[in-house]
Amino acid sequence: MAVSTVDTAVRTGRLMRALIYALLIFFAVYYLLPLFVMLVNSVKPLDEIREGNMLALPREFTIQPWLTAWSSAQVGVQATGLAPYFINSILIVVPAVFISTVLGALNGYVLTKWQFRGANLIFGLMLMACFIPFQIVLIPMAQILGDLGIAGTRYGLILVHVVYGLGFTTLFFRNYYAAFPTELVKAAQIDGAGFFRIFRRILLPSSGPIVVVTVIWQFTNVWNDFLFGVSFADFSSMPMTVALNNLVSSSTGVREYNVHFAGAVLAALPTLVVYIVSGRYFVRGLMAGAVKG
Amino acid sequence: MSFLEINRLHKRYGAVEVLKDINISLEEGGFLVLVGPSGCGKSTLLSTIAGLETITEGEIRIAGRRVNELHPSKRDIAMVFQSYALYPTMTVAQNIAFGMESRGVPKPEREEAVARVSEMLQINHLLGRKPSQLSGGQRQRVAMGRALVRDPQVFLFDEPLSNLDAKLRVDMRTEIKRLHQRVGTTIVYVTHDQIEAMTLATRIAVLRDGVLQQVGTPAEIYNDPVNVFVADFMGSPAMNLVPARINGGADMPMITLGRDAEDALSLPASGCEWLKAHDGREVLFGIRPEALTDAEGADRTADHVVEGECTVDVVEPAGSDTFVVTRLGGREVIARMRSDAVVSVGQRMPFAFNMDKAVFFDPQSEQRLS
Numbered sequence A: 001m002a003v004s005t006v007d008t009a010v011r012t013g014r015l016m017r018a019l020i021y022a023l024l025i026f027f028a029v030y031y032l033l034p035l036f037v038m039l040v041n042s043v044k045p046l047d048e049i050r051e052g053n054m055l056a057l058p059r060e061f062t063i064q065p066w067l068t069a070w071s072s073a074q075v076g077v078q079a080t081g082l083a084p085y086f087i088n089s090i091l092i093v094v095p096a097v098f099i100s101t102v103l104g105a106l107n108g109y110v111l112t113k114w115q116f117r118g119a120n121l122i123f124g125l126m127l128m129a130c131f132i133p134f135q136i137v138l139i140p141m142a143q144i145l146g147d148l149g150i151a152g153t154r155y156g157l158i159l160v161h162v163v164y165g166l167g168f169t170t171l172f173f174r175n176y177y178a179a180f181p182t183e184l185v186k187a188a189q190i191d192g193a194g195f196f197r198i199f200r201r202i203l204l205p206s207s208g209p210i211v212v213v214t215v216i217w218q219f220t221n222v223w224n225d226f227l228f229g230v231s232f233a234d235f236s237s238m239p240m241t242v243a244l245n246n247l248v249s250s251s252t253g254v255r256e257y258n259v260h261f262a263g264a265v266l267a268a269l270p271t272l273v274v275y276i277v278s279g280r281y282f283v284r285g286l287m288a289g290a291v292k293g
Numbered sequence B: 001m002s003f004l005e006i007n008r009l010h011k012r013y014g015a016v017e018v019l020k021d022i023n024i025s026l027e028e029g030g031f032l033v034l035v036g037p038s039g040c041g042k043s044t045l046l047s048t049i050a051g052l053e054t055i056t057e058g059e060i061r062i063a064g065r066r067v068n069e070l071h072p073s074k075r076d077i078a079m080v081f082q083s084y085a086l087y088p089t090m091t092v093a094q095n096i097a098f099g100m101e102s103r104g105v106p107k108p109e110r111e112e113a114v115a116r117v118s119e120m121l122q123i124n125h126l127l128g129r130k131p132s133q134l135s136g137g138q139r140q141r142v143a144m145g146r147a148l149v150r151d152p153q154v155f156l157f158d159e160p161l162s163n164l165d166a167k168l169r170v171d172m173r174t175e176i177k178r179l180h181q182r183v184g185t186t187i188v189y190v191t192h193d194q195i196e197a198m199t200l201a202t203r204i205a206v207l208r209d210g211v212l213q214q215v216g217t218p219a220e221i222y223n224d225p226v227n228v229f230v231a232d233f234m235g236s237p238a239m240n241l242v243p244a245r246i247n248g249g250a251d252m253p254m255i256t257l258g259r260d261a262e263d264a265l266s267l268p269a270s271g272c273e274w275l276k277a278h279d280g281r282e283v284l285f286g287i288r289p290e291a292l293t294d295a296e297g298a299d300r301t302a303d304h305v306v307e308g309e310c311t312v313d314v315v316e317p318a319g320s321d322t323f324v325v326t327r328l329g330g331r332e333v334i335a336r337m338r339s340d341a342v343v344s345v346g347q348r349m350p351f352a353f354n355m356d357k358a359v360f361f362d363p364q365s366e367q368r369l370s
Helices: A002-042 A046-050 A064-072 A083-113 A119-128 A134-148 A154-178 A182-190 A195-206 A208-224 A227-232 A240-249 A257-291 B042-050 B092-102 B107-121 B136-148 B166-183 B194-200 B218-223 B228-233 B273-278
Strands: B004-013 B016-026 B031-035 B057-062 B077-080 B154-158 B186-191 B203-208 B211-216 B240-247 B254-257 B265-268 B282-287 B292-294 B305-311 B314-317 B321-328 B331-338 B348-354 B359-361
Touching: A002 A257, A046 A257, A064 A083, A064 A257, A083 A119, A083 A154, A083 A182, A083 A195, A083 A208, A083 A240, A083 A257, A119 A154, A134 A154, A134 A227, A154 A208, A154 A227, A182 A195, A182 B077, A182 B092, A208 A240, A208 A257, A227 A240, A240 A257, B004 B042, B016 B042, B016 B211, B031 B042, B031 B194, B042 B077, B042 B154, B042 B186, B077 B136, B092 B107, B092 B136, B107 B136, B136 B166, B166 B194, B186 B194, B194 B218, B203 B218, B203 B228, B211 B218, B211 B228, B228 B240, B228 B282, B228 B359, B240 B273, B240 B331, B265 B305, B305 B321
Parallel strands: B031 B186, B031 B203, B077 B154, B154 B186, B292 B331
Antiparallel strands: B004 B016, B004 B057, B203 B211, B240 B254, B240 B282, B254 B265, B282 B359, B292 B348, B305 B348, B314 B321, B321 B331
């Protein structure tokens, strides 16, 4: 009796496992299919795409669409390709991510280890920033950027992204530092370390996982942003996402699908690389932050 | 003038007063232990001395200098935390040197100091390791090293042994005592363990609910507790506290201890003739287990030993001693007898009460009678 129970248990287990794997494979394929389509069609000549079979492998392999998308496609008035806008995006994303992460870390440090009256209220208000829809701030933000004289520049976009990211970066760091032993801060105070030395020497070296989480989060959000880019940038400061849109939706001449695909992959590449390089830290960091806080 | 002075110290969190009118003074080179049950405010008091907590009222002076307004790093103190608070990303050497680094001591000097201290604590072989690679006892040593290297005027210890296992705790206790004898620095030490307090201290301060109960040498605290709380808190097994009645008699007052099934036990209050003043009153009769023995085991140097017949309820041989439980005044009373005393359960035998060591309390106010 007992033996037979065990037997059935094992058999159902196997069946369940097969089912689970089938489901997982199905979803993996489901999610990977668009990427596959993009990659395959970005290395085909346009004629092959016109035949209509998007899933077929290329008969004739070419990297010409990639070169065109990068350096010679008609994006705006001039045929510059996406390259200058890619550079624009990098020049916006790197400072925006860096500044918002540093400020978020400092906020988290102050909110947990240098508690003052009303700290929780301020944290609550900062948290609200995570819930405000982008569209609401467009007009006031345009006003502020105009007043500051940085409308239509990369600096303007950096400011917008820093301000918008602060809510999230503060949330991440505050919850991470809430679990950080306060006795260490006290010990460092007795050791004569000041505000910044404690931050730099005691907290920051232990913040690896949460820094990774924040950087990935901010990088993805800022890189993928379209609304702020299209609203606040002019031709010289346009980020990659907006340029890609202009490339794809241009209504003159032949629609070069293979170039569009290549451009889309180029636009997605940096976030993809960031995830592949540091994805496991991302999960680990999220867990670390989730345990307490 | 004393070295560490705490005068009329009050600490409030909003309406809650956690420390009430604390007055303590400690001589240079002294070892003050703050002891009390959890939540009594002893760690808070230590934090105020360290400067990690501000005080609401009063004054703290170290070596004659008022330190109320000084930052922790300016008070010339070093602290060992309960969790050791070793910086997790630094090596042992960096941990020990961090304070000097913060104060801008040049590198060769730092290295020399680290070498000196690690030599003293025998942790030289650990200098390159991270705290996570150390055992509990080793972490404890590193934490002490970090404090020692400052050569401060006062060391503060916040329950430093409570995270160690029983055996290591005893070893480290001896080590701390040896360290104190060697460097002779003034120490303030917080613990809830009364044995640690007794063994380490030159002065003990007993706290309860933010109120200082008694300050004194370990012997004073142990032998002359000012109230029932101190008497009960210090000592293991705890002092026997038995409800009793005083009967004046002619010239020798008698102490009458009620018993459940038998007639009451009457003991002559030999050596405690002052009890006459409390004729007819209910009191709490306090006697430590080691002052209540078998007749042969009684202290021969004691001036006043009286015997009374009691019935043995439970016998607990402990190797070095035999603990014998009897019932007096409706409570269990523990006597500490020689290990080879012949005792059996249910037997009626004479118990020797060392009246030199007996103390009496008012049952209402719980204060000492004298």
